[in-house]
Amino acid sequence: EKKAEQARLAYLNAAYQAKLDREKAQKKAAAPDPRLEDEELAFLKRTYDQTQQKANVISSRPKQAANSAAQSYAAWAKAAEQGRFDQQAYVKAAERAKEKSTPLLQQAWDTVKTVAQKVTNSMSNAMAGAWYLPYKAGIYKLPALVKDSDLPTSEPAWWEKVKEWWRVRTIKLDHPTYPPADAGSGEHGVRVPILADFAFEKILQAGAMKFRLDGYDDAARQMSHYLGNSGRELKTDVNEMMTEMPNFEIAVQKKLEGMLIENLVKADLTNKTELNFESEWTDFYAYQDVSPNWFYAMGGYYYWVGANAKLISPQTEENSHVIKVVYKIAVSDYYNWDAGKATSFDKPEGIAIPPLPEAYEGKIVDLGDKVIIYDTALAELHKVGIAQEFHIAGETGKLILYYEYNPATSELTLINPK
Numbered sequence: 001e002k003k004a005e006q007a008r009l010a011y012l013n014a015a016y017q018a019k020l021d022r023e024k025a026q027k028k029a030a031a032p033d034p035r036l037e038d039e040e041l042a043f044l045k046r047t048y049d050q051t052q053q054k055a056n057v058i059s060s061r062p063k064q065a066a067n068s069a070a071q072s073y074a075a076w077a078k079a080a081e082q083g084r085f086d087q088q089a090y091v092k093a094a095e096r097a098k099e100k101s102t103p104l105l106q107q108a109w110d111t112v113k114t115v116a117q118k119v120t121n122s123m124s125n126a127m128a129g130a131w132y133l134p135y136k137a138g139i140y141k142l143p144a145l146v147k148d149s150d151l152p153t154s155e156p157a158w159w160e161k162v163k164e165w166w167r168v169r170t171i172k173l174d175h176p177t178y179p180p181a182d183a184g185s186g187e188h189g190v191r192v193p194i195l196a197d198f199a200f201e202k203i204l205q206a207g208a209m210k211f212r213l214d215g216y217d218d219a220a221r222q223m224s225h226y227l228g229n230s231g232r233e234l235k236t237d238v239n240e241m242m243t244e245m246p247n248f249e250i251a252v253q254k255k256l257e258g259m260l261i262e263n264l265v266k267a268d269l270t271n272k273t274e275l276n277f278e279s280e281w282t283d284f285y286a287y288q289d290v291s292p293n294w295f296y297a298m299g300g301y302y303y304w305v306g307a308n309a310k311l312i313s314p315q316t317e318e319n320s321h322v323i324k325v326v327y328k329i330a331v332s333d334y335y336n337w338d339a340g341k342a343t344s345f346d347k348p349e350g351i352a353i354p355p356l357p358e359a360y361e362g363k364i365v366d367l368g369d370k371v372i373i374y375d376t377a378l379a380e381l382h383k384v385g386i387a388q389e390f391h392i393a394g395e396t397g398k399l400i401l402y403y404e405y406n407p408a409t410s411e412l413t414l415i416n417p418k
Contacts, residue, residue: 189385
């Protein structure tokens with residue numbers, strides 16, 4: 001504003017001086033002295049023109065200066081307003097940060113204390129757990145547990161128990177890739193469903209309910225999952241399978257002992273040997289007379305055994321070693337339907353099988369007191385897309401057994417057998 005006022009005054013002064021010069025030049029041009037030469041007249045004309053140009057230039061300067069001052073003032077005012085806004089925003093942000101910092105710092109401190117407490121508790125539990133017998137390190141209890149009095153060894157020191165607990169905990173027993181699925185029913189949802197498909201679906205839902213009423217929980221669970229049409233993998237309880245199918249448990253134990261003897265024969269038993277071994281996927285069949293539940297739930301399936309064996313005592317007077325075996329079992333099956341297979345069911349009295357459409361003809365057979373349902377009938381629901389085949393998988397935790405092994409005879413004896 002000050003510069004603009006100075007420019008205005010300078011303009012007025014220059015304009016007034018230019019006016020005087022112009023009037024003086026005009027008088028000379030209007031009444032030239034006859035004594036003047038042409039050159040002087042031309043000089044006066046040039047002076048007049050220059051004075052006029054000077055006046056024009058001077059008259060434009062204050063306007064430019066005023067515009068420049070106005071622009072500068074507007075820019076300053078805008079910057080000042082922005083600065084004031086920024087300052088207010090900063091103050092508000094600082095206040096918010098201050099409000100938030102206190103609970104955040106308290107939360108961080110509480111988290112540190114919680115983590116420290118968890119670490120302390122974990123260490124305490126680990127030390128306390130070390131006082132239990134080594135077989136407690138497994139996740140599941142075994143059918144053949146071992147007591148101190150059953151082992152021909154002295155009680156180990158507590159630090160040895162801690163070392164053994166940690167060794168068992170860190171043993172890796174991971175099953176290989178699951179066996180590939182067979183053809184089953186083929187692609188899912190390849191034909192349009194008909195009324196008979198929905199009627200058969202309701203019959204199978206009733207069959208799943210009948211399974212549950214008969215105590216066949218796993219058979220009911222598998223059938224319901226199939227009718228659920230998700231196709232997702234379903235987990236199964238392998239420990240329950242061994243409990244309900246003793247022949248499966250015996251097969252697993254024989255497989256384990258066979259691999260153990262095979263590896264012990266090749267091993268150098270002069271030191272405290274530690275061996276790792278595993279089986280291939282082996283097929284097994286759940287027979288109806290042994291367990292109807294698992295017969296209807298899975299039928300044929302695959303199992304795998306992986307193990308770690310360690311000598312925990314030197315050779316005894318009977319020339320035997322005590323072997324501790326940590327092992328795991330995994331199973332795999334595909335809940336699908338194979339051509340040529342069939343299952344018979346008791347038919348309730350007073351129920352008659354109506355005429356079947358072409359899609360089910362010859363796949364459901366009425367024998368009077370029984371009904372034979374072929375796998376190809378069950379596969380129809382997969383083909384029309386209202387049910388879906390899926391994979392069944394499961395594995396145990398780490399299980400532990402103790403054996404006595406005689407290198408001279410290659411005999412293996414389970415300690416404290418069931």
